Amino acid sequence: MTELERHSYDVVVIGAGGAGLRAAIEAREQGKRTAIVCKSLFGKAHTVMAEGGCAAAMGNANSNDNWQVHFRDTMRGGKFLNNWRMAELHAQEAPDRVWELETYGALFDRTPDGRISQRNFGGHTYPRLAHVGDRTGLELIRTLQQKIVSLQQEDFEATGDYEANLKVYAECTVTELLKDGDAISGAFGYWRESGRFILFDAPAVVLATGGVGKSFKVTSNSWEYTGDGHALAMRAGATLINMEFIQFHPTGMVWPPSVKGILVTESVRGDGGVLKNSEGKRFMFDYVPDVFRAQYAETEDEADRWYKDPDNNRRPPELLPRDEVARAINSEVKAGRGTPHGGVFLDVSSRLPAEEITRRLPSMHHQFKELADVDITAEPMEVGPTCHYVMGGVEVDPDTAQSVVPGLFAAGEVAGGMHGSNRLGGNSLSDLLVFGRRAGMGAAMYVDQLGSERPKIAEADIDAAAAEALAPFELEGGENPYSIHQELQQSMNDLVGIIRKEEEMEQALGRLAEFRGRIAKMTVEGHRQFNPGWHLALDLRNMLTVSECVAKAALQRQESRGGHTRDDYPGMNADWRKLLLVCSLDADGGVNVVKKDQIPMRDDLLELFELDELKKYLTDEELPVS
Amino acid sequence: MSYKGKFRVWRGDSEGGELKDYEVEVNEGEVVLDVIHRLQATQAPDLAVRWNCKAGKCGSCSAEVNGMPKLMCMCRMNTFAEDEVVTVTPMRTFPVMRDLVTDVSYNYTKAREIPAFKPPADVKPGEYRMQQVDVERSQEFRKCIECFLCQNTCHVIRDHEENKESFSGPRFLMRIAELDMHPLDAADRQNEAQEQHGLGFCNITKCCTEVCPEHIKITDNALIPMKERVVDRKYDPLVWLGNKIRRRPA
Numbered sequence: 001m002t003e004l005e006r007h008s009y010d011v012v013v014i015g016a017g018g019a020g021l022r023a024a025i026e027a028r029e030q031g032k033r034t035a036i037v038c039k040s041l042f043g044k045a046h047t048v049m050a051e052g053g054c055a056a057a058m059g060n061a062n063s064n065d066n067w068q069v070h071f072r073d074t075m076r077g078g079k080f081l082n083n084w085r086m087a088e089l090h091a092q093e094a095p096d097r098v099w100e101l102e103t104y105g106a107l108f109d110r111t112p113d114g115r116i117s118q119r120n121f122g123g124h125t126y127p128r129l130a131h132v133g134d135r136t137g138l139e140l141i142r143t144l145q146q147k148i149v150s151l152q153q154e155d156f157e158a159t160g161d162y163e164a165n166l167k168v169y170a171e172c173t174v175t176e177l178l179k180d181g182d183a184i185s186g187a188f189g190y191w192r193e194s195g196r197f198i199l200f201d202a203p204a205v206v207l208a209t210g211g212v213g214k215s216f217k218v219t220s221n222s223w224e225y226t227g228d229g230h231a232l233a234m235r236a237g238a239t240l241i242n243m244e245f246i247q248f249h250p251t252g253m254v255w256p257p258s259v260k261g262i263l264v265t266e267s268v269r270g271d272g273g274v275l276k277n278s279e280g281k282r283f284m285f286d287y288v289p290d291v292f293r294a295q296y297a298e299t300e301d302e303a304d305r306w307y308k309d310p311d312n313n314r315r316p317p318e319l320l321p322r323d324e325v326a327r328a329i330n331s332e333v334k335a336g337r338g339t340p341h342g343g344v345f346l347d348v349s350s351r352l353p354a355e356e357i358t359r360r361l362p363s364m365h366h367q368f369k370e371l372a373d374v375d376i377t378a379e380p381m382e383v384g385p386t387c388h389y390v391m392g393g394v395e396v397d398p399d400t401a402q403s404v405v406p407g408l409f410a411a412g413e414v415a416g417g418m419h420g421s422n423r424l425g426g427n428s429l430s431d432l433l434v435f436g437r438r439a440g441m442g443a444a445m446y447v448d449q450l451g452s453e454r455p456k457i458a459e460a461d462i463d464a465a466a467a468e469a470l471a472p473f474e475l476e477g478g479e480n481p482y483s484i485h486q487e488l489q490q491s492m493n494d495l496v497g498i499i500r501k502e503e504e505m506e507q508a509l510g511r512l513a514e515f516r517g518r519i520a521k522m523t524v525e526g527h528r529q530f531n532p533g534w535h536l537a538l539d540l541r542n543m544l545t546v547s548e549c550v551a552k553a554a555l556q557r558q559e560s561r562g563g564h565t566r567d568d569y570p571g572m573n574a575d576w577r578k579l580l581l582v583c584s585l586d587a588d589g590g591v592n593v594v595k596k597d598q599i600p601m602r603d604d605l606l607e608l609f610e611l612d613e614l615k616k617y618l619t620d621e622e623l624p625v626s
Numbered sequence: 627m628s629y630k631g632k633f634r635v636w637r638g639d640s641e642g643g644e645l646k647d648y649e650v651e652v653n654e655g656e657v658v659l660d661v662i663h664r665l666q667a668t669q670a671p672d673l674a675v676r677w678n679c680k681a682g683k684c685g686s687c688s689a690e691v692n693g694m695p696k697l698m699c700m701c702r703m704n705t706f707a708e709d710e711v712v713t714v715t716p717m718r719t720f721p722v723m724r725d726l727v728t729d730v731s732y733n734y735t736k737a738r739e740i741p742a743f744k745p746p747a748d749v750k751p752g753e754y755r756m757q758q759v760d761v762e763r764s765q766e767f768r769k770c771i772e773c774f775l776c777q778n779t780c781h782v783i784r785d786h787e788e789n790k791e792s793f794s795g796p797r798f799l800m801r802i803a804e805l806d807m808h809p810l811d812a813a814d815r816q817n818e819a820q821e822q823h824g825l826g827f828c829n830i831t832k833c834c835t836e837v838c839p840e841h842i843k844i845t846d847n848a849l850i851p852m853k854e855r856v857v858d859r860k861y862d863p864l865v866w867l868g869n870k871i872r873r874r875p876a
Contacts, residue, residue, distance in 0.1 A: 040678055040684075040686065041676070041686065042734065043772055044678050044684045044685070044686050044772075046678070048679065048683050048684050048771070049679055049681070049683055049684075058752075095752070096751070096752075099751040099752040099754075100751050102751065102754045103745045103751050104743065105742070105743030105805075105808065107756075107761045107764055107765050107768060107808070108761075109758065109765075110756055110757060110758040110761060112758075113755070114755035114756055114757055115755065117758075132765060132768070133765075135683075135769065138683065138768075138769070138771065139768060142768060142770075146742060147742070149737060149742060150742030150743070152738060153738070153741065153742055162738055193723055193724070193727075222677075222678040222679050222680065222684070223677070223678065224678065255655065256654060257654075257655055257656075258653070258655055258656045258657060258660040259655075259657075259680065259681070262680065262681045263681075366682070366841075367681055367682065370682060370700050370702070371657070371681070371682075371700070371702075372655075480667075482666070482667040482671070483667075524671070526671065526672030527672070529724055530672075530674035530723060530724040530725070530727055531671075531672045531674070532666060532671070532672065532674065532675070533671035533672055
C-alpha cells in the first residue's frame with residue numbers, strides 16, 4: 001500500500017487562478033467543504049498576468065452597451081464557432097460578477113461620476129473593460145484571494161479553525177483523477193516541497209488549471225501552463241473540443257531573447273498606440289478582412305478621430321480581433337518589413353504625452369524599462385506574436401460546467417467552447433468569474449444530489465497513480481526532461497504555429513510519436529524533495545497529450561478560422577463552422593479526434609444579428625427563414 | 627556577446643548547506659533568473675527555485691543577489707561586470723526549505739489575521755460610488771505583488787525571530803493602511819494596527835521602500851500616515867474621554 005496523507009472534501013478545485021478561486025468561493029458559500037490545490041504559492045497564478053481588463057457590459061462609459069451587444073461581439077470575435085449558450089450566459093452575468101468584486105474590496109479605476117471606468121479593447125463595440133491601470137489581473141487575483149481569507153475568518157469565528165471548510169494546498173500538484181465506475185471519486189498528487197503523496201477523497205473535482213502555452217517556444221505563459229487539466233480530464237474519460245484554436249497574441253516582446261514572448265498589453269492599442277512597419281507605415285489598414293470592413297476606419301484621420309468621437313467614426317484597424325492583428329504582423333515580418341529583432345513597431349510615444357503613458361500603462365513602462373532598457377514614452381516598442389491562450393478545452397455543459405464525466409467540472413481557460421475560434425481581449429477575466437461561479441455551483445449541486453452515495457476510491461488505483469508518478473526515477477542513463485521539452489516546444493512552434501500546412505503538421509505528429517517513446521525512457525536525477533527535473537518530467541506527459549490534440553485537430557480542420565490558419569485552406573468555410581472536433585483518449589493513450597455537429601443557435605439569439613452578417617458565417621440551411 | 631559567468635549559489639536545506647561555485651553561459655539581455663534556469667537545465671537539474679511569470683508581476687522569484695533582496699527576473703546581468711562573481715542566496719528572514727526556496731508561510735499567517743474588507747451595510751453591489759482621487763491612495767498599495775522582499779529586509783524581523791509573533795511586517799501594515807484608506811471600508815483599523823500588528827516596532831528606516839520592486843512608497847504613503855492616524859486618535863481628548871466613560875463600572 002502506498003504511504004500517503006489522506007483528506008476528505010466535498011469539492012476539490014485544482015488551480016488557484018481566477019476561475020479556481022471563484023469556484024471555491026461559490027462551493028464554500030453553498031456549504032460545501034472545499035479544497036483548493038495549486039502548483040504555485042497562493043496568489044501567484046497566471047491570472048496576475050492579465051493586464052487590460054475584465055469585459056462586462058455595465059454601460060458606465062457608453063450607455064448604449066448591454067449584454068446583447070457584448071454577446072454579438074463575442075460571437076463575431078470567435079467567428080461564430082462559440083458555444084452560443086456560454087456566450088449568452090457570459091454576456092448576461094459578467095456585470096454582476098464585476099460588481100460583486102467591489103463588495104470583496106476590489107478598487108477599479110473610476111469614471112468622473114464615481115462608477116467603474118471602462119476602456120476600449122479589440123473587438124468590443126463600446127468601452128467595456130473594467131480595469132486598474134494595466135494590472136487588472138493582479139487586482140482580480142488579490143481580491144479573490146482576500147475573499148477566500150475573509151471566508152476563512154468567518155469559519156475561524158464559528159469553529160476556531162481557519163481551515164475548517166476551505167483550505168488551500170499550495171505547491172501541490174495533482175497527477176491523476178480517480179474514479180469509481182464512471183464517476184469521479186478523488187484526486188491523487190504530491191507536495192512539491194517534499195515529494196510526498198497526497199490523496200483527496202472527493203466526489204466533485206473542478207478543473208481550473210488554465211492553458212497549454214508551455215508546449216510552444218514563444219509564449220506569454222509561465223511554467224505552470226502545461227495543460228494539466230486538459231490531460232487529467234482526458235485520462236479520466238472526458239472530451240476536449242476546439243483544440244486546434246490557439247490564440248497568438250499579436251504583441252509579445254521580441255527582445256531581449258530571454259523575455260521573448262512576454263506580453264505587451266492590448267491596452268497600448270486601446271489607448272491610442274499604433275502599429276508600424278520598418279517603412280513607418282501604419283500597415284493594419286491593409287489587413288481589414290471583408291467580414292469586418294463595415295466597422296473599421298479606412299483612413300488614419302478617421303481612425304484617430306474615433307478615440308475622441310466613437311459614435312461618428314469607425315474604429316482603428318489596430319483594434320481588430322487578435323487573430324487578425326497577429327496574422328498581419330506575421331505577414332509584414334515575412335515580407336521583410338520587420339524591425340531589427342524580427343517584430344514590428346508599436347508606438348505610443350508619439351501619440352500620448354509621457355505622463356499620460358506612465359499613468360495609463362505603468363506596468364508596461366516598468367516592464368520595458370527594466371527588461372529591455374526601452375523608454376516607451378520616448379521610443380517605440382518592438383513586438384511580435386506570442387502563444388497566449390488556448391480556446392479549446394474540456395467540453396462542458398454551459399449551465400453547470402460539468403464535463404461528460406459525472407463529478408468532473410471545468411472552468412476558465414481549461415474549459416472549451418465559450419470563445420469559439422478566437423477569444424476577445426477582456427473576455428478571459430469575465431469568463432473566469434462567470435464560469436468559475438457556475439462550476440462551483442454545479443459541483444455543489446452535484447454533491448447534494450449524490451446524498452450519501454459517495455463514490456469510493458480503490459486502493460489499486462492509488463498504487464497505480466503512485467507508480468506512474470515515480471516512473472521517471474526508475475530508469476538510469478536516459479535523457480533529461482529539459483532537452484525533450486525544448487525540442488517539443490520548437491516543434492510545436494515551427495510546425496503547428498500561427499500559420500499551418502498539412503505536410504508540416506504530419507511532420508509534427510511524427511515527432512510527437514518519437515517524443516512519446518523518449519519520454520517513456522527519460523531519467524530524473526536527485527530525490528523527491530523540491531526537484532524541478534521530476535516536476536517537469538511529470539508535466540511533460542501532459543504537454544505531449546495536449547500537443548497531440550492540437551496537431552491532430554489542426555490537421556483535420558480544412559479551413560482557416562480565428563486561431564487556426566491553414567496556408568493550404570485559407571478561407572473560412574460555413575460547413576466547418578457547424579462542426580466541432582472532439583478529442584478523447586483511446587485505450588493505449590493515443591488521441592482520437594471525431595467530428596460532432598454544433599447545436600443550432602436559438603432563434604431569439606439569431607435575431608440579434610442582421611441577415612447579411614449571418615450569411616457570412618452560416619450555411620444556407622442554417623439561415624433564419626424571413 | 628556570450629560569456630562564462632561566475633556564480634555562487636547557496637545549495638542546501640533546513641539542515642544546512644553551503645555556497646557552491648558554478649561557471650555558466652550568460653547571453654546578451656539576460657537576467658539572473660535566466661542563468662539560474664540554464665544552471666538547472668545543464669548542470670544542476672535538482673536546483674530548487676520558485677518562479678512564475680518572469681516579468682516582475684507575480685513576485686515568486688525573490689532572493690538575495692550579492693546580498694541585495696531582489697526579484698531574480700528583474701535583475702539584469704549587464705548590471706554586473708563579466709568577471710564579477712554573482713552570489714545568489716535565499717531570503718534570509720524565512721526558513722530555508724531547499725536551495726533558493728524558503729518557507730514564506732509567516733506571510734500567509736499574518737495575512738489571515740487582518741480582518742477582511744468590511745463592505746458598507748447599506749450599499750448594494752453595482753451602487754458603489756468612489757472618486758478616482760479617493761481610490762488612488764489604496765490602489766498604490768494594491769500594486770503589491772507579494773514578493774515579500776520588504777518583509778525579508780525589515781530589520782525588525784530579519785535577525786529577530788522573536789518579533790515575528792507580534793509584528794506583521796511592512797507588507798501587512800500596508801494592507802491595513804490600504805483598508806483604512808478605502809473610501810467604503812466600514813471597519814475600524816487604527817487600534818488594531820498598533821495593538822495587534824506591531825506598527826510601533828517600525829522606526830521608519832525605509833528599507834522596505836528601497837527594495838520594493840513595484841516602487842511603492844511603503845513608508846511615506848502607508849506606514850507614516852498610519853502612525854499619524856493612530857497617534858491622532860490616541861491623543862484625541864474626545865476619544866480619551868469617551869474611553870474613560872465607557873470603562874467606568876456600572
